[in-house]
Amino acid sequence: MPYEATLPVFTADDAAAEINARFAPKDACGVIAHALTARGRIALVSSFGAESVVLLHMAAAVDRAVPVLFVETGMLFAETLSYQRRVAERLGLSNVRIVRPDPVQLLTRDTDGLLHQSDTDACCTLRKVEPLANALLPYDGWISGRKRIHGGQRIELELAEAEGERLKLNPLAHWSGTEIAAYMEAHDLPRHPLTAKGYGSIGCAPCTRAARPGEAPRAGRWPGQDKTECGIHFIDGKAVRP
Ligand code: SF4
Numbered sequence: 001m002p003y004e005a006t007l008p009v010f011t012a013d014d015a016a017a018e019i020n021a022r023f024a025p026k027d028a029c030g031v032i033a034h035a036l037t038a039r040g041r042i043a044l045v046s047s048f049g050a051e052s053v054v055l056l057h058m059a060a061a062v063d064r065a066v067p068v069l070f071v072e073t074g075m076l077f078a079e080t081l082s083y084q085r086r087v088a089e090r091l092g093l094s095n096v097r098i099v100r101p102d103p104v105q106l107l108t109r110d111t112d113g114l115l116h117q118s119d120t121d122a123c124c125t126l127r128k129v130e131p132l133a134n135a136l137l138p139y140d141g142w143i144s145g146r147k148r149i150h151g152g153q154r155i156e157l158e159l160a161e162a163e164g165e166r167l168k169l170n171p172l173a174h175w176s177g178t179e180i181a182a183y184m185e186a187h188d189l190p191r192h193p194l195t196a197k198g199y200g201s202i203g204c205a206p207c208t209r210a211a212r213p214g215e216a217p218r219a220g221r222w223p224g225q226d227k228t229e230c231g232i233h234f235i236d237g238k239a240v241r242p
Pocket of ligand 1: 124
């Protein structure tokens with residue numbers, strides 16, 4: 001009987017395990033350089049929020065043409081839109097891709113633009129989850145800015161994880177707020193203008209308030225609700241919300 005050799009199947013789970021074993025927890029630059037040079041088609045997903053510039057700066061040092069996916073929900077602060085342009089120009093990012101909701105779906109499912117007032121999960125699905133899922137289709141993996149210090153379901157984040165068949169990197173997972181601030185200071189990186197007004201985490205304008213003294217950075221997201229994630233992130237292969 002002829003012998004048929006079978007090649008080992010290298011899954012996203014395998015890749016994540018290898019990266020978690022290979023890199024020191026705080027070696028964010030090492031993880032990013034590895035991802036952008038050795039892991040196929042990788043995109044960086046950025047909200048251009050309070051701490052986003054750190055990851056963008058690290059990625060730009062490897063490749064200024066890295067695809068940066070920016071989900072513009074149509075509900076962002078004007079300050080975020082101007083900050084996005086400012087950061088891209090400062091870092092020389094040449095491949096920022098604005099990801100928007102499908103206009104037909106918007107007209108069908110959020111006719112008055114007030115869906116966020118009645119159903120935030122449905123609104124996030126329409127304005128964030130679906131557009132990003134479509135934008136990620138060409139990629140083998142993506143880089144996110146999630147960190148353990150954000151609390152909630154993020155406290156056990158690892159550097160790398162599998163999201164179905166796609167690899168997901170969280171290079172700053174183990175960084176502290178002090179380390180993030182020190183990196184921005186050391187590289188003289190521009191700050192999101194709303195951080196000076198107390199915003200520790202910045203999402204859509206209708207669903208974000210400034211954090212109060214002593215609160216976790218993401219406490220101002222979806223205030224008054226038990227919702228803590230928009231649904232673009234997964235844990236153990238399952239969407240966090242909805
Ligand atoms: S954060 Fe608020 S406005 Fe933005 S997509 Fe989600 S529910 Fe809609």
